[in-house]
Amino acid sequence: MVCPRGNPLAVSSTAWLRAVSLGAVCLCAVCLCVGCRMSVPMHLWEPPRLQSTVGKRVVVSTVAGPERLTGPIREKLLAMAPRDSGRQTELLDFRTLPDHSSIRLVSAADGEPNDLVLASVASREGADFLLRGEVMENQRAGDGNKPVDDSLTISWRLTSLTDDCRGGGFPITVDIETAIARYPDLALSTSREEVLTTAAVRESYRLLTPSVRRDQIPIEIPYLLPGRRQVRRGNAAARDGRWGEAESIWSQVLRRYPAHVPAIHNLALASAAGQDFSRAKKLARRAIRLHPSRLHQETLVWIESRQRDYHHAFGLPDPPEGWFVTSDVPAATNRRVNGDDQQTQTKRGRDAKKAGLTR
Numbered sequence: 001m002v003c004p005r006g007n008p009l010a011v012s013s014t015a016w017l018r019a020v021s022l023g024a025v026c027l028c029a030v031c032l033c034v035g036c037r038m039s040v041p042m043h044l045w046e047p048p049r050l051q052s053t054v055g056k057r058v059v060v061s062t063v064a065g066p067e068r069l070t071g072p073i074r075e076k077l078l079a080m081a082p083r084d085s086g087r088q089t090e091l092l093d094f095r096t097l098p099d100h101s102s103i104r105l106v107s108a109a110d111g112e113p114n115d116l117v118l119a120s121v122a123s124r125e126g127a128d129f130l131l132r133g134e135v136m137e138n139q140r141a142g143d144g145n146k147p148v149d150d151s152l153t154i155s156w157r158l159t160s161l162t163d164d165c166r167g168g169g170f171p172i173t174v175d176i177e178t179a180i181a182r183y184p185d186l187a188l189s190t191s192r193e194e195v196l197t198t199a200a201v202r203e204s205y206r207l208l209t210p211s212v213r214r215d216q217i218p219i220e221i222p223y224l225l226p227g228r229r230q231v232r233r234g235n236a237a238a239r240d241g242r243w244g245e246a247e248s249i250w251s252q253v254l255r256r257y258p259a260h261v262p263a264i265h266n267l268a269l270a271s272a273a274g275q276d277f278s279r280a281k282k283l284a285r286r287a288i289r290l291h292p293s294r295l296h297q298e299t300l301v302w303i304e305s306r307q308r309d310y311h312h313a314f315g316l317p318d319p320p321e322g323w324f325v326t327s328d329v330p331a332a333t334n335r336r337v338n339g340d341d342q343q344t345q346t347k348r349g350r351d352a353k354k355a356g357l358t359r
Helices: 008-034 067-079 115-124 176-182 184-188 192-208 228-239 243-256 261-273 277-290 294-313 342-356
Strands: 036-046 057-064 090-093 129-141 147-160 168-175 211-221
Touching: 036 228, 036 261, 036 294, 057 067, 057 115, 067 090, 067 129, 067 192, 115 129, 147 192, 168 176, 168 192, 176 184, 176 192, 184 192, 211 228, 211 261, 211 294, 228 243, 228 261, 243 261, 261 277, 261 294, 277 294
Parallel strands: 057 090, 057 129
Antiparallel strands: 036 211, 129 147, 147 168
């Protein structure tokens, strides 16, 4: 159908379609030349969510609640204390303290240890913290109106016994589905209570010691650039968790093509995977200088945020190069979005703008 000449509506519609078509062509050209992205897993250290007890002595008081749950939780908590370097924590059962039988620790009100007296005894024995918990079952009605154990919540209270440490409280909640997803070995257990109590103790140690979490991070996929096949081969290795192999492949591409932005960006992430955060930041800033995209700016912020987590987790001093684009934000929340809590997500948006000014 031919539009009448002089029809302003027809002319404006045609111009709009041409503009949209031109924009789509330009977008496709950019994607083909610079590339797109894909998500790959990376395991990273994160600091304790409550207070680090690494290298400290912790006296475990009672765990209040149903005995069928509190007994196994106490046993597992004492038996599963981390002993590996960088996470080692000594846990003591309050019933093994030398003065337990000679001093009145029992409260006349509820028959449980009096924490004030117990704290005094534990302090004399060189303990740094006193840990007390309370189990709260979460149930829903099952077939026949019978309660079905669906999840488990433990509220922990960590009391500092020294002036140089702080304590606090923190609840943890686990359910069957997420427990098995996070700890696949628990799928072999035939007891729901065994799954819940074991997962709850493992999650509880994330409050007190450094732990590993799994993030999904974006890496670049080039299409028309030279060396694209090698970069994509490195991407496949990273996707399978073979970060050392991926780093080797991307390094070969970068030696041949020194301005290959996707290889530089992906190498920055590979360095972060190997905990070489100083090199990772150098590479991320180099990618920003060559192509200051939002992805590259966010990657720099993400790398430095993970470096802060690593230094905080193991009590390390600030890096020699200092901090470029981030400010310290304590890990005070358990609500996470794609590996970051909501507070950190907001801060990353501000820091990404700052990263755009960093050269």
